[in-house]
Amino acid sequence: MFDLVGTQLNRSSQSLLNPDFEIRDAALENENRIDKLDIKIDKLCQRIFALAQPVATDLRFIMSSLRIGNEIERIGDIALDVIERSESVRSYAEILDQYQVDPLITEIIHINQKITEAYINNNSELAKEILITCKQTEETCKNVFNDIIRQMTEKSQVITIATDLILIIRDVERISSHMENIAESIVFIVEGKRLRHSGL
Numbered sequence: 001m002f003d004l005v006g007t008q009l010n011r012s013s014q015s016l017l018n019p020d021f022e023i024r025d026a027a028l029e030n031e032n033r034i035d036k037l038d039i040k041i042d043k044l045c046q047r048i049f050a051l052a053q054p055v056a057t058d059l060r061f062i063m064s065s066l067r068i069g070n071e072i073e074r075i076g077d078i079a080l081d082v083i084e085r086s087e088s089v090r091s092y093a094e095i096l097d098q099y100q101v102d103p104l105i106t107e108i109i110h111i112n113q114k115i116t117e118a119y120i121n122n123n124s125e126l127a128k129e130i131l132i133t134c135k136q137t138e139e140t141c142k143n144v145f146n147d148i149i150r151q152m153t154e155k156s157q158v159i160t161i162a163t164d165l166i167l168i169i170r171d172v173e174r175i176s177s178h179m180e181n182i183a184e185s186i187v188f189i190v191e192g193k194r195l196r197h198s199g200l
Contacts, residue, residue, distance in 0.1 A: 001037050001072045002116040004030055008079040009112055009175075013105045015086035016096060016168075027083050034076040041069040060192060064185040068119070071178045071185075075112075078171045078178075085164045085171075092161050099144050099165070104172045107137055111179050118183065124190035127183040131195070134180035141173035 011027050045066050048054060054062055082105075089096065096102065111133055118126040148166055152159050184195045 001034055001041075001069060002112065002119065004034050004037070005072050005076045005079065006109065006112050006116070008034070008076050008083075009105065009109045012079045012082040012086070013102060013109065015083045016090050016105070017093075017102060019090060027080055031076050031080050034073055038069045038073040041065060057189075057192075060189050064189045068182050068185050071182045075175050075178050078175050082168055082171050085168055088164045089161045089168065095161060095165070099148060099169070100140075101165070101168065101172075104137065104140065104144070104169070107133075108172060108175050108179065111137070111176070115179055115182055115186070118186050122186075122190050124187045127186040127190075130183040131180055134176045134183065137176040138173050138180075141169050141176070145169050145173075 008027060008030050011030075045062050048062055052058075111130060114126060114133075115130055117123065118130060145166060148162060148169070152162050188194055
């Protein structure tokens with residue numbers, strides 16, 4: 001699922017930069033594969049719960065696998081949303097450059113690669129580093145969003161693509177948030193610590 005969603009994120013980047021982008025059918029097929037794997041993981045985990053009654057580390061792993069599968073599935077949905085919106089904005093390359101849209105998507109592609117490594121190797125320290133990166137990415141998205149709102153009153157070009165551009169930036173922010181949740185789950189698997197709502 002990590003590999004498939006990585007491919008989907010790469011296609012999101014291509015769809016924004018490449019005027020000849022025509023792999024929407026492949027993106028839909030990829031999304032269907034991600035959905036099927038999410039359902040398969042869910043069924044496998046339910047089966048293990050019913051038959052093996054796992055405890056301790058095994059229980060944490062299975063609980064987290066359910067959550068991680070769901071988070072990856074949501075990332076795939078959002079990446080497809082970016083692909084679908086890209087057609088209306090890709091011809092405005094100068095504006096996309098101004099708001100660093102491609103570097104933002106490139107950053108979440110890199111995060112996906114790191115988070116895959118953290119999951120495979122049970123690397124909670126790398127997962128904690130990813131949490132920091134995700135929070136920085138989300139903050140950048142908020143700043144870009146606010147900047148677009150300000151620029152709309154001054155530049156008619158921005159108004160032309162503002163709606164889809166804002167939604168794409170929001171999508172990147174949401175993807176980063178889902179990746180943050182996955183990183184928290186990896187820490188839980190390895191260390192048994194829940195980082196969500198840690199202030200309670």
